[in-house]
Amino acid sequence: MSELKLLLGLPRRLRDPPAGSFIQVSPIMRTFFLLTGFLAGLLPLLGADEPLAALKLEITDARGNALPCRVHLLDGAGKSHQPPGLPFWRDHFVCTGRVALKLPPGTYTYEIERGPEHERRQGKIDLKAGAEQTAKVQLGRVADLAAGGWYSGDLHVHRPVKDIELLMQAEDLNIAPVITWWNTRNEWAKDAPPRPTLMKFDRNRYYDVMAGEDERGGGALLFFHLEVPLAITQAKREHPSALRFVEQARRLNPNVWIDLEKPFWWDAPAWLASGHVNSIGIANNHMCRSQMYLNEAWGRPRDERRLPNPLGNGHWTQEIYYHVLNCGLRIPPSAGSASGVLPNPVGYNRVYVQLEGPLEYEPWWAGLKAGRSFVSNGPLLLSKANGHLPGHVFRGEAGKPLAIKVEFTLTSQDATPKLELIKNGQIESTVVLGKETTRQGSTHIEFRESGWFLVRALTDAPNTFRFASTAPFYVELGEQNQRISKRSARFFVDWVSERIARLEKTELTPGERREVLETQEKAKHFWQELADKATAE
Numbered sequence: 083m084s085e086l087k088l089l090l091g092l093p094r095r096l097r098d099p100p101a102g103s104f105i106q107v108s109p110i111m112r113t114f115f116l117l118t119g120f121l122a123g124l125l126p127l128l129g130a131d132e133p134l135a136a137l138k139l140e141i142t143d144a145r146g147n148a149l150p151c152r153v154h155l156l157d158g159a160g161k162s163h164q165p166p167g168l169p170f171w172r173d174h175f176v177c178t179g180r181v182a183l184k185l186p187p188g189t190y191t192y193e194i195e196r197g198p199e200h201e202r203r204q205g206k207i208d209l210k211a212g213a214e215q216t217a218k219v220q221l222g223r224v225a226d227l228a229a230g231g232w233y234s235g236d237l238h239v240h241r242p243v244k245d246i247e248l249l250m251q252a253e254d255l256n257i258a259p260v261i262t263w264w265n266t267r268n269e270w271a272k273d274a275p276p277r278p279t280l281m282k283f284d285r286n287r288y289y290d291v292m293a294g295e296d297e298r299g300g301g302a303l304l305f306f307h308l309e310v311p312l313a314i315t316q317a318k319r320e321h322p323s324a325l326r327f328v329e330q331a332r333r334l335n336p337n338v339w340i341d342l343e344k345p346f347w348w349d350a351p352a353w354l355a356s357g358h359v360n361s362i363g364i365a366n367n368h369m370c371r372s373q374m375y376l377n378e379a380w381g382r383p384r385d386e387r388r389l390p391n392p393l394g395n396g397h398w399t400q401e402i403y404y405h406v407l408n409c410g411l412r413i414p415p416s417a418g419s420a421s422g423v424l425p426n427p428v429g430y431n432r433v434y435v436q437l438e439g440p441l442e443y444e445p446w447w448a449g450l451k452a453g454r455s456f457v458s459n460g461p462l463l464l465s466k467a468n469g470h471l472p473g474h475v476f477r478g479e480a481g482k483p484l485a486i487k488v489e490f491t492l493t494s495q496d497a498t499p500k501l502e503l504i505k506n507g508q509i510e511s512t513v514v515l516g517k518e519t520t521r522q523g524s525t526h527i528e529f530r531e532s533g534w535f536l537v538r539a540l541t542d543a544p545n546t547f548r549f550a551s552t553a554p555f556y557v558e559l560g561e562q563n564q565r566i567s568k569r570s571a572r573f574f575v576d577w578v579s580e581r582i583a584r585l586e587k588t589e590l591t592p593g594e595r596r597e598v599l600e601t602q603e604k605a606k607h608f609w610q611e612l613a614d615k616a617t618a619e
Contacts, residue, residue: 134184135209138216141179141194148179149221150251151200152427154193157186169245172425176252187211197234197254197429198460199225202495224519225462225493227434228286232464233257233441234432235450237304237341238367238418241428243269243291249421250287253429257446259293261304263311270311279309286441296324299588300581301347301381304363304418305331306339307447320585321594323601324349328358339447341416344368345402346381346395348581351574352601354411355608361450362413364403365431365457367420368395369547375424382577396547400538404507407534407554408570409612414453414473414553431459436471453553461494463550465537467527472536472553476529480560488537489524496541496548501525506533506565506618529557531618533565568616574609578602 143149154174155163164170165183187209194203200221207217227234235257241249243260250258262269279292294305294312299319305312312327331338342353342362353359368375374392378384384398406413417433419426434456435449449455453473456463465472467488478484490501492515501513503525515521527535534554541548558564582602590598 132187133212135187135211136214137183137185137190137207137209138214139177139181139183139192140216140218141177142218142220144220144222149196149200150176150178150248151194151196151221152176152252153181154195155183156191158189163190169241169249171241171421171427174427176248178248178251185209192217194219194221195427196221196252197432198458198462198495199223199227199254224495227462227464228256228441230464231437231439232434233286233437233446234429234434235417235446236419236421236429236432237293237306237361237363237416238295238343238420238431239289239293239428240420240422242422246289247283247287249428250289251284253427255429255432256286256441257288257443258428259290259306261293261295262291263314264295265297265314265317268311268315271315275310280443282443288441288443288446290443295343296327297343298324299380300324300349300352302343303328303353304341304343306341307335308338310334318594320588321590321598323352323598325353325356325358325601328353328356332358341418342413343418344381345399345406346378346384348381348584350381350402351578351581351609352605354406354413354574355605359413361416362403362406363418363431364399364415364551365417365433365459365549366399367418367424367426367431368399369431369459370425371427371430371459372546373425374546382580392545393547396549399547400551401507404504405567405570405573408507408565408567408618409574409609410564410566412453412554412556414450414455415457415551416450417457417459431457433457434462456550456552458550459546460496460541460543460548461492461498461539461550463490463492463537463539463552465490465552467535467555470555472555475556475558478529478557478559480562481530482559484529484557484559486527486529486535486555486557487524488527488535489522490537491520491522492539492550493520494539494541494550495519496543498539498541500540502538502540503527503535504538505535506567507570510535529559531565532558532560532562562617565618566612566616567618568613569619571609571613571616575606575613578606578609582606 141149141151152174162173164175165181168175168177190207192205203219233256239258239260280290282288296303296314303324339360340358342359344366345362376391389397417431419430421428435446436454437445454471467486503510513525534556536552536554538551
């Protein structure tokens with residue numbers, strides 16, 4: 083019967099040439115077409131097309147209300163299935179909590195999630211031909227961060243604007259600027275964007291349809307708070323410098339927010355030296371829900387012997403960010419998933435920001451700028467130091483030790499065996515954790531000179547870098563208000579030198595090469611000056 087189905091799969095123009103066509107059909111082929119047409123009419127009678135099965139999914143909260151969520155539904159061969167009319171990406175779809183599907187009979191597995199604050203549910207369903215089955219799944223909360231003033235955002239979303247509201251509800255996400263223009267596409271090239279571009283719905287969810295991305299040879303920058311796209315579609319891979327567009331964006335809006343999408347991009351040192359970077363994506367789209375991207379793409383490669391796969395890229399990202407902080411640059415961490423380009427769901431990588439009052443868009447960004455935040459792609463990590471949130475600056479007298487008590491609450495559905503206190507880029511101490519979903523505790527740290535610290539939790543996920551990290555706390559003792567590490571500054575001097583050597587071999591006109599190299603030379607001077615005035619090794 084499979085051979086017959088294959089024959090029936092021939093294009094209709096060959097099986098059934100239209101009247102008056104000039105296709106020449108031999109008597110043998112004519113007999114074949116008649117035979118296959120006759121047998122096609124017999125297939126239903128022979129039972130060749132087995133009836134589909136009907137599956138209803140009902141996902142609810144603890145009160146029995148339908149709960150928007152994400153569903154990964156796989157058949158026995160590992161193929162993902164999607165209902166028509168619902169947002170689908172790679173291996174999952176989102177729904178309002180109630181969905182009906184028609185599926186071939188067989189055994190199916192499902193995973194249902196709604197961001198990190200709800201339970202994950204897994205199960206198996208055996209579907210019989212012609213039968214109808216209902217699967218009822220309840221997702222309870224493991225945390226309610228909004229109740230404590232913590233609101234989540236994903237700064238790298240490439241999904242269709244028409245789907246974004248359901249996507250945000252299904253991931254329990256509060257903030258999601260949608261990237262609608264970048265180097266290969268500008269969705270507003272023909273149609274004017276809406277006014278305003280910022281949308282609010284469902285009481286406490288916001289999305290802006292005017293986010294953009296400049297992604298070329300030096301890496302990627304994300305742009306927020308603009309009212310019109312930047313004209314970047316004609317830019318070459320290495321020319322002009324991304325900083326030309328950064329300067330244009332600043333002229334359009336002095337409060338434009340510019341996110342360094344990943345810290346290992348080749349041009350990261352030049353962008354950081356410019357003073358225009360507002361945040362750095364340390365929970366980025368190289369970290370996916372079920373896998374890691376194992377190399378640095380067009381970024382500065384790590385030493386894979388020291389930082390091996392599969393988690394080496396995640397550790398490299400952290401190391402670079404710590405070098406930035408060691409150079410005295412107080413830039414908060416951010417998070418982005420790149421859903422719509424890479425396999426992630428919306429909100430897989432997210433940043434939580436603490437607000438004192440109800441969620442509003444501008445105060446959320448102000449909180450991110452102040453560093454009252456943590457980033458995560460799984461664990462939920464709330465921490466205070468001497469009662470203060472991340473971003474706080476502790477001040478004390480020179481020569482007098484400053485003792486700080488660090489308290490934390492960690493909620494994680496993944497095995498998270500320990501919590502780490504990072505001081506000036508190094509692991510200062512480790513807190514061994516139990517196996518409970520939610521754990522609380524405290525530890526202490528002492529400073530005798532200026533510096534910074536943060537709290538980090540790494541899970542035991544074997545195939546992806548799943549973690550949470552607070553934004554830094556800062557310490558200023560005496561007149562030395564910043565700690566500048568010579569080693570970290572030299573790290574970036576060497577990096578820029580490598581970038582210059584690469585650009586000198588790039589196919590650019592002499593004028594283009596002079597322009598892009600001038601930017602790099604300025605950056606090299608910036609980092610060298612920091613190395614020269616370093617206050618620590």
